[in-house]
Amino acid sequence: MEFFLSIFVGLLFAAGIYLLLHRDFVKLVIGIVIIGNATALFIFVAGRIVRQAGPFIKEDGSVPESFADPVPQALILTALVIGFGIQAFALLLFKKLYDVPKIHQVDDLKK
Amino acid sequence: MIVCIFTIVILSLAVPLLYKVFGSKTAYLLAIIPAVIFTWFLYQYLQFSPAFPLQESLTWNPYFNLNFSFYLDGLSLLFLLLISGIGAMIYVYAGYYMKGKAYYGRFFMILTLFMAAMLGLVLANNWLTVLVFWELTSITSFLLIGYEHEKKKARYAAWQGLLVTSFGGLALLAGLVLITIVTGEYTISELSNFSDTLQSSTLYLPILLCVALGAFTKSAQVPFHFWLPNAMAAPTPVSAFLHSATMVKAGIYFLARFSPIIGNTIEWQILLCATGGLTMLTGAIMAFKSDNLKKLLAYSTISALGIMVLSFGLGTEAAVYAGLAYIIAHALYKSTLFMLAGIIDKQAGTKKISELPRNLYKKMPAAFILVTLAALSFGGIAPFFGFVAKEMLMEMVLHAPFFSSILVIVMVLTGTFFVTLLLILAHSTFFKKKGKAGRNIIAGGTIFYLAPLVTALAGLYFGLFPDQLSELLSNAAATFANNIPEKHLALWHGWNMALALSILSIIAGLGLYWAKIAFNWKPKAGFLSLIYPSNIYQYLFNGVIKLGEWQTRKIQTGYLRYYAMFTLFTILLLAGFTFFYKAGIRINTSTIDVYLIDLILGIIALLALAYTLFSPSKIDSLLSLSIVGIAISIIFFTSGAPDLAITFFLIDTLTVTVFVLILHKLPKKIIPKTTIARYRDAFISLGIGLLITLILFSITYDPLTSRLKQFYAENSYNIAKGKNMVNVILVDFRVLDTFGEITVLAIGALGVFALVNYSKKNTIL
Numbered sequence: 001m002e003f004f005l006s007i008f009v010g011l012l013f014a015a016g017i018y019l020l021l022h023r024d025f026v027k028l029v030i031g032i033v034i035i036g037n038a039t040a041l042f043i044f045v046a047g048r049i050v051r052q053a054g055p056f057i058k059e060d061g062s063v064p065e066s067f068a069d070p071v072p073q074a075l076i077l078t079a080l081v082i083g084f085g086i087q088a089f090a091l092l093l094f095k096k097l098y099d100v101p102k103i104h105q106v107d108d109l110k111k
Numbered sequence: 112m113i114v115c116i117f118t119i120v121i122l123s124l125a126v127p128l129l130y131k132v133f134g135s136k137t138a139y140l141l142a143i144i145p146a147v148i149f150t151w152f153l154y155q156y157l158q159f160s161p162a163f164p165l166q167e168s169l170t171w172n173p174y175f176n177l178n179f180s181f182y183l184d185g186l187s188l189l190f191l192l193l194i195s196g197i198g199a200m201i202y203v204y205a206g207y208y209m210k211g212k213a214y215y216g217r218f219f220m221i222l223t224l225f226m227a228a229m230l231g232l233v234l235a236n237n238w239l240t241v242l243v244f245w246e247l248t249s250i251t252s253f254l255l256i257g258y259e260h261e262k263k264k265a266r267y268a269a270w271q272g273l274l275v276t277s278f279g280g281l282a283l284l285a286g287l288v289l290i291t292i293v294t295g296e297y298t299i300s301e302l303s304n305f306s307d308t309l310q311s312s313t314l315y316l317p318i319l320l321c322v323a324l325g326a327f328t329k330s331a332q333v334p335f336h337f338w339l340p341n342a343m344a345a346p347t348p349v350s351a352f353l354h355s356a357t358m359v360k361a362g363i364y365f366l367a368r369f370s371p372i373i374g375n376t377i378e379w380q381i382l383l384c385a386t387g388g389l390t391m392l393t394g395a396i397m398a399f400k401s402d403n404l405k406k407l408l409a410y411s412t413i414s415a416l417g418i419m420v421l422s423f424g425l426g427t428e429a430a431v432y433a434g435l436a437y438i439i440a441h442a443l444y445k446s447t448l449f450m451l452a453g454i455i456d457k458q459a460g461t462k463k464i465s466e467l468p469r470n471l472y473k474k475m476p477a478a479f480i481l482v483t484l485a486a487l488s489f490g491g492i493a494p495f496f497g498f499v500a501k502e503m504l505m506e507m508v509l510h511a512p513f514f515s516s517i518l519v520i521v522m523v524l525t526g527t528f529f530v531t532l533l534l535i536l537a538h539s540t541f542f543k544k545k546g547k548a549g550r551n552i553i554a555g556g557t558i559f560y561l562a563p564l565v566t567a568l569a570g571l572y573f574g575l576f577p578d579q580l581s582e583l584l585s586n587a588a589a590t591f592a593n594n595i596p597e598k599h600l601a602l603w604h605g606w607n608m609a610l611a612l613s614i615l616s617i618i619a620g621l622g623l624y625w626a627k628i629a630f631n632w633k634p635k636a637g638f639l640s641l642i643y644p645s646n647i648y649q650y651l652f653n654g655v656i657k658l659g660e661w662q663t664r665k666i667q668t669g670y671l672r673y674y675a676m677f678t679l680f681t682i683l684l685l686a687g688f689t690f691f692y693k694a695g696i697r698i699n700t701s702t703i704d705v706y707l708i709d710l711i712l713g714i715i716a717l718l719a720l721a722y723t724l725f726s727p728s729k730i731d732s733l734l735s736l737s738i739v740g741i742a743i744s745i746i747f748f749t750s751g752a753p754d755l756a757i758t759f760f761l762i763d764t765l766t767v768t769v770f771v772l773i774l775h776k777l778p779k780k781i782i783p784k785t786t787i788a789r790y791r792d793a794f795i796s797l798g799i800g801l802l803i804t805l806i807l808f809s810i811t812y813d814p815l816t817s818r819l820k821q822f823y824a825e826n827s828y829n830i831a832k833g834k835n836m837v838n839v840i841l842v843d844f845r846v847l848d849t850f851g852e853i854t855v856l857a858i859g860a861l862g863v864f865a866l867v868n869y870s871k872k873n874t875i876l
Contacts, residue, residue, distance in 0.1 A: 001709070001750070002702035006807035008713055012739075014800025015720050017679060021672050021792040024781045026729045026774065030736055033766060034723075037743055040759070042803065046810045047817075049750045055836040057828045068751030069820045070827075070836035076755055077841060078852050084762045085859030088769055092866040095773050 005045045012038035025094035032090060036083035040076045047072030112167050112181040115151075116231045119144060123223035130216035138206025141219055145198035145226065152183075152191055156583075164300070166236070175239070176297040182236035184300075185586025189435065190233040190356075190364050192583075193442050197356035197566070198226050204450050204562035205348035208457065212346075218258060222349070225251035229357045233364055236299050238287045245283065245329075245361065249276040252358050256345040268341035271648065275338045279328025283365075286321025289314050290373075303371045310376055319373055322365070323382055330362030330416045333390045337648060340397075340409040347453025350405060354412045355446035363419045363438065371591055375426045383424025384514070388521045390417030395528035399623075404452040404462045404540070408445065411489070411532055414525060415441045418504065421518070425511055431591045432598050433503035435584050436577075440488060440500035443570040447485035448536065450563040451478050455540070464539050472541035477560050483537045484567040488574065490533030490620070491526060491613060494602055495574040498613075501526065503600075505609035523616045530620020531627065538624075577602055676795060683798050696805055697812040709749065716742035727781055729774055737767045754837045 016038055019031030047069045055070035057063060122144060130137045155165075164184035171177045183191070205222070209215055228247035235241040250273070257269030291297060293312045294305040302309075309315060326332075331339035339359065343350055353359065366374075366383070373379065394414025401407040415437070422434030455478060456462045459471070472479040488497030508518040573580055577600035585597040604610065666677055719738035726732040740763030748756035784792065823836045823844070833839035841849050 001704055001706075002807070002811040003698070003700075004703070004705050004709070004713065005746070006804045006811065008716070009807060010800040010802075010804030011717065011720065012800075013803045014796040015724055017796035017799055018724060018792050021676055021679075021788075021795070022784060023672065026770075026777065027732065027781060029770075030723060030732060033736065034720075034739070037740065037759075038803075040755075041743060041746075042807065044747070044750070044752065044755070045807055048811065048815050052749065052751055054751045054753050055823075057824075057834040057836070059834075061828045061834075063824045067824070067836075069815075069817060070823050070840055071817065071819045073752050073755050073837045074840040074845065076752075077758055077837065078848065080755075080758055080762050082852060082855055082859075084765060085856045087766055089859050089862050089866075091769060091773055092863050095776065096866050098777055 001049045001051070002045055005041065005049065009038055009041045009045060012041065025098070029087060029091050029094065033083075033087055036079070036087070040079055040083075043072045043076055043079070112165070112183060112234050113169050113179055115148060116181075116227055116234070119223060119227035119230065123220050123227060126220040126223055127216035130219070135206065135210045135215065137216070138202050138209065138219060141223060142199045142202035142206070144223070145195040145202065148230070149192060149195040149199060152188065152195070156188055166300075168236075171240075176237070177239050178237045179240055180236040180298065181234040182300050183234060184590055185583070185588070186364070186367055186590035187233045189438070189583060189587040190360065191230060193356040193360070193439065194226065194229050194233065197352065197442055197446050200446065200450075200562035200566055201348050201352045203558070204351070204453075205346075207556060207559045208348050208453055209346065214258070218255075218346070221251050221254045221258075222352070225255060225352075225357070229361065232361055237297050238291075238299055239297060241299065242280070242284055242287065245325075246277065246280050248358060248361055249273060249280060249329075252276075252342075252349075252353060255349045255353070256342045258346055258349065259344065262344065264341075265344040268338070268344040272338045272342050274652070275328050275335055275648070279325040279335070279362075282321045282328070283325025286318050286325060289318045289321065293318070299368065299372075306372050309373055315373070315376075316378060319376075319378055319382065322369055322373065323386075326362035326365045327386060327420075328362070329365070330359050330420065331390075331413050332362075332386050332417065332420060333393050333413075334647075336390060336394065336413045339413055340406050343403075343405045343409050347405070347449060347456065350409070351446045351449030351453065354409065354449060355442045359412065359416055360438065360442075363416065363423070366420065366423045367434070367590065370423055370426060374423070374591075380424050380426065380513070383420050384518070387417045387419070387421030387424055388518065390414065391421065391525045392521060393417075395525045395532075398532055399528050399535075399627075402464050404455065404464060404536075405449070406462075407464075407532065407535065408448055408452060411529070412441075412445060414528070415445070418522075418525070422504065422507055425507060426591070427507065427510065427512060428588075428595055428598075429503065429510055430507040431588050431595065432584060432600075433500065433507040435587050436496075436500040436503050436580070436600065439573070439580065439584075440497045440570070443566050443573070444485040444488040444495075444497055447481060447563045447566040447570065448489065450566070451482050451485070454478055454559055454563075464535065467540055469542065475541075479537075479541045481560065481563050481567050482540065484571060485563070486533040486536040488567075488570040489536070490530045490617075492533070492617070493574070494571070496570045496572075496577065497574070499574055499577045499600055499602055501613060502604060502609050505612045509608055509612075519612065523612055523619070526613065526616030527619040527623060530617050531623045534620070534624040535627075539628075574602060676792075679795055679799060683795065683802065687798070687802050690802065690806060690809075694809050696808065698808045699812045702811055706749070709746065712742045712745055727783065729777070729779060729781055730771070732781075733767060733770050733774065737763055740766070752837075754835070 012034055016031045016033075016035035019027045019034065022028050022031065050066055050068040053064065053067045055068050055073060122141075126137065126141065129140065133140055164182055164187075166180070166182050168178050168180035171179055201222075202219075205219070209218055212218070225248060228244050228251055231244035232241060232248060235244055253269045253273040256272050257265050259265045260269075290302065290309065293309055293314055294302065296302055296305060309318065312318075328335045339354075342353065345353070370379075391414050394410045394412070394417055398407045398410035398414060401410055418437055419434050419441075422430040422437065424430075452462065455467070455471075455475065458475065459467055461467065468474075484495075488495035491497045491501035504522060505519075508515065508522045511518050581597065581599045584600065585595075588595045588598070666673075668674075716739050719735040719742070722735040723732045723739065726735065740759065744756045744759040744763065747753075747759055823840060827833055827836045827839040827844075831839045831843040833843065
């Protein structure tokens, strides 16, 4: 599973960066979103995949034999929420740029 | 010694204050400092000469072996007396010369600092300290050369001097570091014990080249000589000081100091003799071609420095004595000549020999007499000290261990030019037929002539009684080798080959001067200026600036995308290099397993991803993005992370919602990438994607050993009473982090809020 997920993460990053270098603001923000997702998956894969066994303590309080690593999951949760904040802010920033000085592509920022 | 250096430094900082109190008399007051140093050290020397060498040390930073350790032996003393003796004269002279000029206080402050640095340089024993003083002389001389900073020429000359000498300083640093790598020793006086180790080391040649480079740039040897004539932009007292006893002598001092350590090998002799000989001739010829008094003197200094380098390069007993004697002779006559050139410049208003009036000798008789006195010493005419030194030089080349005949020819040629220069100085300057400048030249105040009078008379005195210097020179020569016998200097050696050569050069010099007058040779830039290294310097200087501009233009385009591109590309190169260098490709084949549902999901996600990439419609790419998001959240769900799956799903939905809310207010059409941009961006992004995949392969290759996983498993229920480990981490174990996260989110929300409100006021950016 890690093998295929690694390839998937690489492709996600490639797509994200390709869009990050786009002149269009919307594509750029989509690029940021994809890179954020890719990073989350990256951490997840790096923490190894344990299939269908969540990081839960059993009902009787004992530790299960096999379970997913909770640490990367906690990290990803944090990252996702903050990532969302960034996306929203970036999106609004670009919208304002379009509204007020009528900038609708990245290159116009140079003016 | 330590007290002495620090006192001067502190005094130098107090100069502007003194100026407030004493006005233009400050210089005469300051002249007391070098005078006191001169007398004190001379007294010490005469009293305690058996106790030499004196040592003092003050720990600065022992961790770096950094001490203010000072060491006074014969060589240091010789330089010390020269610096302080000439220094005192320079102050007296400058007091008159600089009267009423702008930045008077600042000038003397820097001059005093410069002198302190010079004294520190010849006294310091720890090479780190030496380097500090060495660079300090570079910096203070930069300030002195650029003193008239309103003039472009002065600024340019100051820059040039600084760049060349600090380039040499870097080379010197490298050389000294190499020496310490080989020997582990920081104290220069101890280094001579390691001379065998150093000279048999494989690093010997780099060490020699680096040290020599440092000394050559400082002492203006070919091909680094070009900065010195330009340094004439400095006020004349500075030129006089720089040329006679300081700055350029620092390199000579260094060669002398290091000759018992790394000297007297074939490489050393070849390098120094070749450079010295070439410099002698180049300097003499360029001086001969100069019409400007100060330039002429500057080139003759270069020539004289070449002579000194040559003699220390030869390293025989005769050569060492000749070099040391010549240092004294040169300091005396060159300071005199420079001071007088300054007087003539100031009173007549020109430095050009051809512009001076015919009867200058009548108007400035004192100047004429003094110039003649010094120039006779310069030309090596008896009974001046210059003659004594020149006889010794002739002896040196006659008994040189190799290439004796070539060296004799070079020496005689240089001597010839010096005689011609003597005639130009004493005759052309004062008796020239025509000249437009200065109808009403006045001689200038008596005090103006005081300092050059002293130095000129010293040249005559030591010429008549050269034995007075024997002990000083013998002590200095002891630095080169322990077993150098004492030598007694004498004016008259009897009829010998050296004298014959001297006479030959005098006759040839007279002939050359006659030819110059008779054929009216105009000073002009000949073939020498073609290979003039100043052009190379200029070319390099402009080249570096152009390179910088080009690089800035290329990288700092002002386009956001290009900044991102350069950053990413650099990351790709550096991380890629590190990855392949340190890790390499490793694939754990046991992880090539996949469920059908994941495979289908993955294919759907990739198709959606491709559509997001290339769709020309914004809303379409957004919707396909959400498909990718859903696929990822299902992957999370099937891989044992239900919390993540839920959160991700939520966030993805929110993102798309926000997008859609905003999207309809933006233009519908997407501005496409150009074809070139497509390939270029595809290259960078695929490169990074590939690298990340490989890194992940490498990470998952090794089994994971996580203590944290075990810790949370054992403690989340026992301590925190929670069964969902992820939740427990977020709200209990790492609750402060979560608090920080919330803060960030709040700030983000605040930003969004501000942006939304911002449009209502409709203010312009």
